[in-house]
Amino acid sequence: MKAVCWYGIHDVRTENVPDPIMVSPRDMILRVTSSSVCGSDLHLYDGMVVTMREGDIIGHEFMGEVVEVGKEVHKVKPGDRVIVPSLVACGHCTFCAEGNTSWCDNSNPNAWVLEKMYGQSPAGFFGYSHGFGGYAGCFAEYMRVPQADVGAFKAPAGYTDEQLLFASDAAPTGYQAAEYANIRPGQTVAVWGCGAVGLFAMKSAWLLGAGRVIAIDRVPARLRMAREQCGAEVLNFEQVDVVEALIEMTGGRGPDACIEAVGMEADQGGLEGAYDRVKQTLRLETDRPYALREAIRACRKGGTVVVMGVYAGFVDKFPIGAIFNKGLTIRAGQQHGHHYIPQLLRYVEEGRLDMTFPITHRFSLDEAQTAFELSRKREDDLVRAVFFH
């Protein structure tokens, strides 16, 4: 079959590889019908994620049609059209039982790697390095999905792939960010990053009762999408001092909740930008945290900062003093997709959530290199690239 394999920095290739096989009675084989290049895939593309191996099939946001199921799979059958979250969950450990599936104890075959780094390992992810499990990803014609009864969600009838695809990752991640923000009616939520996750965080903030949503980015097309599709007031961080602006816009208090949907490869000019780029290049820090520093500085006293952009290692000049003295609550983590997908699909069916709008570009798997280059450079007004397989 055809699949997109990772070979190194800015080197992904569409190749012929063996078809996937089932190795457990809880597995299923999925014919992937559509998938999307997530911002976190760009960290792989830029070589920021360790424990990748040449030839790894990448991709983790997808949906498709079930073609084969193991004999322990009872909830889906061949022919079903399903959405699968970007991670594997066992469904039975204490974390899965309480809905926190990205903390699953039992789905990462290489848990020991992350235990060395983090103390404990999160769940295994599709197509996201061997530390995170090494599972073959979704930029392929077919893929193996372990624990299918836990991970496959039937697509509601009458909707296209475009209308449902982001239920796999971007939408639940954004929704979780808004839920973690602990929004009370009428409160102000600021969101750093107008990629798909940030945009869904804005939509979700409205669904959860926000009174005001402010978006921060520097790419005009993305700011426009935040304003027009997500009802956000927008700030271009290249034109204004974001922290000053936010404090002024909120009666001198700062936003009640600040959602950071940017992650470890944040863009920043000036001295601070140069400082972090040098340290990151020398591996003195692994992640560049400008947006996070800003969010912490802008957030009102007693407010909540939600870290939804992907971080992997260590950051420098972390403003712990502001967190302590303003009594901030920090919440963070990978999406617990299994917990949020049913709710999000209900919102879609009720007409309260459109998940189609971030798609700006459509590619075939053969055009993977182009899709990645455009996504990386954020050129051509690209917000999200989708593969139709």
Place this chain on the structure above:
Amino acid sequence: MRDDAQTDTNLGQTERLFSLVGGGLVLLAALRRPSISTLPVALGGGYLLYRGLARQDPVYEALNIRRNDDGGKLLVRRSATINRPRAEVYAFWRNFENLPGFMEHLQSVTVAAEDDRRSHWVTRAPLGQTVEWDAELVEEQAGELLAWRSLPGADVENEGRVEFRDALDGSGTIVDVTLEYRPPLGAPSVVVARLFGEQPWQQVRDDLRRFKQIMEAGEVPTIFAQTSGRLQEVANERARLRGE
């Protein structure tokens, strides 16, 4: 968790003696010709001397290794929390024939047909060798405690003990495992360690993780034989999966 009986020392007598004498000699030799190039040697000698005098090795301490007496026995303790009822977790472990399903170095355990307190254990050793012994259950408290010990004549004397208790917050059953191996007649403990993987303390942690995965998820997660752009690797793994 620490061994309560011997709190201050994690070195065996032989190892301690070697450390004292060897470290002292190395240090003296280095100090007779002090220079930048002999500094690391002096530091190394000093370290050996220190651990000999202090009767304990900070590196071992950090790695949770104990080798007190008995010619370098190896003691490993590990703990895990399993989200299943205590009786079920206990019952699975009580059938020793289940152990090779999650203890990687074990090839098989066969429980004696006439007496379920006796069993025969076979482990994988380097170079395709096996190490075998007979063991007997020495303590059994249903749902709470299992302890077994190799019988005289074992290639490697060893014993194991598992305690089962309820997690206070209702998150399942906590199992505390202690394994102890004694090499034949003073063989260096590192030889024993090699029998059970490069790092026995990591090995037991991985074994316990697999135990948890089997109890909770029904399977040990794997990416073995999955597809990738590494065509030869995929072919090799799939051949192994088919038993070729």
